[in-house]
Amino acid sequence: MMLFKKKKDKQKKQPKEPKVLSLNPRKKLVFSLWMLLGMSFSFAVYKHFTAVDTHTIEEHIIVEEELVDTNSIENFVRNFAEVYYSWESNNEEALEERNSRLEHYLTDELHALNSVLIPHDVPTSSSVRNVQIWSVNQSDEHHYDVSFSVSQRITEDEDEQTVESSYEITVHVDEEENLVIIQNPTLTNTPTKSAYQPTPLENDNSVDSETREEIDEFLSTFFALYPTASESELSYYVEEGVLPSINQEYNFSELVDPVYVQEGEHVRVSVFVRYQDERTQTDQVSQYELLLNKSNTWKIIGN
Incomplete structure (x- = not known):
């Protein structure tokens, strides 16, 4: 009687690798952020119920100058x-x-x-x-x-x-x-003459010769009437409040060294006006800087 003996393959068992618990590092960051958010929310709620109402008050100090009679x-x-x-x-x-x-x-x-x-x-x-x-x-x-x-x-x-x-x-x-x-x-010292010299207005050829002639004629007419003109008469030539009514007997002689400069739609004029004073038999020279505008006619609108 033949006996057959089964042979079992003995395979070498490999040791099992230990299980490693893997944590996602991003979870820590997310957890920290949620904790911070929660703390911030809690602090905001706390401040809401414990805060004292405050109002910003702006103080404006008005300094009034007091005139002293000396x-x-x-x-x-x-x-x-x-x-x-x-x-x-x-x-x-x-x-x-x-x-x-x-x-x-x-x-x-x-x-x-x-x-x-x-x-x-x-x-x-x-x-x-x-x-x-x-x-x-x-x-x-x-x-x-x-x-x-x-x-x-x-x-x-x-x-x-x-x-x-x-x-x-x-x-x-x-x-x-x-x-x-x-x-x-x-x-002490006595005040003396200052060395200051104002910058004069100079012709820059921005006003053409025809316009200058028109303005010359307008100003000559106006200054001839000006010394004795009433408020109503002045209103035809000057806007209210620009030049005062003077009511004096002066005879107009001439315009001296007029200067014209274009300023947008207006013309700036710097001029000396020579008058003769009949009372003193001498000449009087007034100095003006005027702003002129032309609509239908020329008019003095500022100084």
Whole structure:
């Protein structure tokens, strides 16, 4: 009896790979964003129920300039200067009177200082020809700085000369509008002529010769009538409020150096106008800068 033995193929079993739990890295980012969104929403809800109503208030501060009447200060300083800068030579009585009058303007300390500045035997005499107030500036509630100049005629024996000087003083004004000088006259400078030169209007050939002739004729006619023209007569030539009615007896002579420049639909004119004044028998030259417009006729619409 034959026995057959089955052979089983023994295959080598491969070890199983361990299972790896794979997480999508994008899930972490998404989770974080959702957490942030949730926290933001919660904070917004919290702020909604706990916030205090606020209103933005804009404050507008209006600074109003207060006009100060300085006439009393100017008159006070002018009267003081006429006393302070006047004296007579070798006249003790007159000098004593001067010192007595200065008491009405100066503090006690300043009066004592100034009472000895001019000796009794002073060889010169002084008279004030003119006092000119240049400026009055308020430095605080009760103090005013005043700049002024004085023209004096100084006489010594037979010699005379005119002296001009400028000074600055400080005036105290109390609650009852009483005044006193608290700073002695201190030398300062006098305003002089400025070097400023305005830029003149120049012809740029933007206005043709025919138009210039028309404007010349219009302005000559107008300025001949202007000195004595009434408001109703002016209305034919000038828009209301541009030029005032002057009602003076002047005789028109000529236009001097007119300059014409085109400005859009208008013409800018710069011109001197010569008049003769019958009262003084002299010429008077007025200077105008005008804006003209032509509809049916020429008219002055601005200056």
